[in-house]
Amino acid sequence: MSSLRAKIQDVFNEPACEHNRDKDAKARKEGCSKPLTPGAAAGGCAFDGAKIVLQPITDVAHLVHGPLACEGNSWDNRGAASSGPTLWRTSFTTDLTELNVVMGQGERKLFKAIREIKEAYGPPAIFVYPTCVTALIGDDIEAVCKRAAEKFGLTVVPVNAPGFVGSKNLGNKLAAEALLDHVIGTAEPDDAGPYDINILGEFNLSGEFWLVKPLLDRLGIRVRACIPGDARYFDIASAHRARAAMMVCSTALINLARKMEQRWDIPFFEGSFYGITDTSEALRQISQLLVTKGADPEILGRTEALIADKEAIAWKKLAAYRPRLEGKRVLLNTGGVKSWSVVHALMEIGIEIVGTSVKKSTVRDKERIKQILKDDNHMFEQMTPRELYAMLSEHKADIMLSGGRTQFIALKAKTPWLDINQERQHPYAGYDGMVELVRQIDLAIHNPIWRQVREPAPWDCQPEVREELPRTKSETATLHAVQEFAGTTADDFGEC
Known part of the structure; x- marks a missing residue:
């Protein structure tokens, strides 16, 4: 138990965290x-x-x-x-x-x-x-x-x-x-090369990493270890022979990236594979890090060629959705890396962000959101279910992107909802993932069910009061006979 206590103390005192670095010694030990x-x-x-x-x-x-x-x-x-x-x-x-x-x-x-x-x-x-x-x-x-x-x-x-x-x-x-x-450092690979990298904090949710790995394969970049998504034990054991690393979720594994850099001189950067611009920037930074570690500089040119090709294809596919989604308002109730990466991805096609949760985001994540949104008025630390419901029921957002725990708030407010957290069924990473994310948002917003559920229920409809002309005795007798035969009364007639 004493070793566990020491380990916790070490984890809380994280020098790679800019926020933690600025604290005094006592506050640093308490952690975040x-x-x-x-x-x-x-x-x-x-x-x-x-x-x-x-x-x-x-x-x-x-x-x-x-x-x-x-x-x-x-x-x-x-x-x-x-x-x-x-x-x-x-x-x-x-x-x-x-x-x-x-x-x-x-x-x-x-x-x-x-x-x-x-x-x-x-x-x-x-x-x-x-x-x-x-x-x-x-x-x-x-x-x-x-x-x-x-x-x-x-x-x-x-x-x-x-x-x-x-x-x-x-x-x-x-x-x-x-x-x-x-584990790490306990096995020596026999095929280590100058284009080996590690991807840290990538969980391969719904197979997302499989949309990114082909891009790296085309550049001749080998993922020595993706930790933990779709990982193998030997790959992680030999991960210390990678030349560079990309940190996808620093909130979870920043200590892993920092200590691997200290022990084995593996430089890392934090990036995102959500959105076209962020995916392209991540590929550039990976190539640049490899060049600084001795890879052939020609990889930089091949990276730019690949980016140009993939971006052109993705933007062409997204052009069909822009007229249908431009100006639509999205509320994000998530956290961590998604609090800024998904924001940037959606704004690229003209979607307006009315709010994003930063409850699980780092200080650096929050700074990125401020740079993207130009202010912090759309950031909220925590929004109660009552506040979420009020915002959605007042039609301040056209769709909410969140995890499964808050989906029923959106459904109660008769607002479209899309799962953006780990339980999702569709991958949203990389160029193809961005197209899929936009497609799912379009399907959710324009689903005809929302027009139907927003209509008043039949029992809320008031009978239409119509001014009638006086009836003759024969007309009145005929109407009573029909009503008696059908088992209805005059009060049953009327439309919404």
Whole structure:
């Protein structure tokens, strides 16, 4: 537990974070992540954050040491995709019970579970995640993992991020520390080259990275390791031989990028693959970093040629949507890198941003939003469901882009909604992803269902009062006979 305490302290004191660097020594140690309120895990705990970062490593076994519910609540919490191995889709847990806790059987049960996984699946590595229960009862996870590694001849990685130590974001960083301590640098590739890069903080949600990798392939750039999206254990173990790195989500893995630069001299930059301009700029910066590390400068010319070709195709496709979407108003209720990258992407085709959430954004993210929007009046730290509903019901936005938790606010306000978070079904990265994002927004806004749901319900319609001419006795008798036959009265007639 003392080593975990030291690791947390080190993560909070992050010199690569500009905001953290400006604090005094006392404030720096407190970090940016607020500790969880006991019993409240809204937004995720540290254990959940560690699983988010490591579970997309597809060919290793992820073993949760704790009660069954911990694995059930954290499995499949992201829409990451794999192009090959499926072992990461199998749930492994020691299923600790009250009896195991009372009898002190936790460590023995963990060792047995590691042995069973080794015999049944033979993975290159097993990642072990302690939970609140096993951390509180004092199970020595590191000792068990070390003994199991020696006994079974495979890598067993302890991921010290029990839920009670802090927020999901802290768990992201503790997972990165586990990779640095036990995985990265443990294998030497036999094909290292001057065009090898790492992509950090890319989760391959809905297969997004598969829209970007072909662009790099055309430039002859090889992704040594994409951490964690669609990753393989050996790729991460040999990631220290890359020449440059791109950081996609600094909120999650900035400590990983900084320490890899310190230990192995791998320079990095933070960029985005959302939007045409940002994708092009990311490709340029990757090529420039490789040139500074010894790659042939001719790659710069090939990069510009590729960008010109892809941008021309993308803009031609987007031209069909501009007349339908120009001037439409979008409310973004997301965070992190999407709070500025998606803003920039949408503004490129003339969509107006009426607001964007910056709750999970870094100081640098917020500065980028100010530069893009020219002011900070459209930034909100947190908007309550009541405020979101009021904004949408007053028609201040034509569509809301957010995660699944706020979709029902938009639906209640009879406003189109599109999933932009990890549960989404469509990839939005790269040039083709930008076209897909705009297509989905167009489909959502112009869906005829919204015109129908906004019409008054039949029971809200008032009968039309019409002035009638006096009827003769025969006409009145005929009308009464018809009404009696149909079982209706005069009050039943009328239109909305």
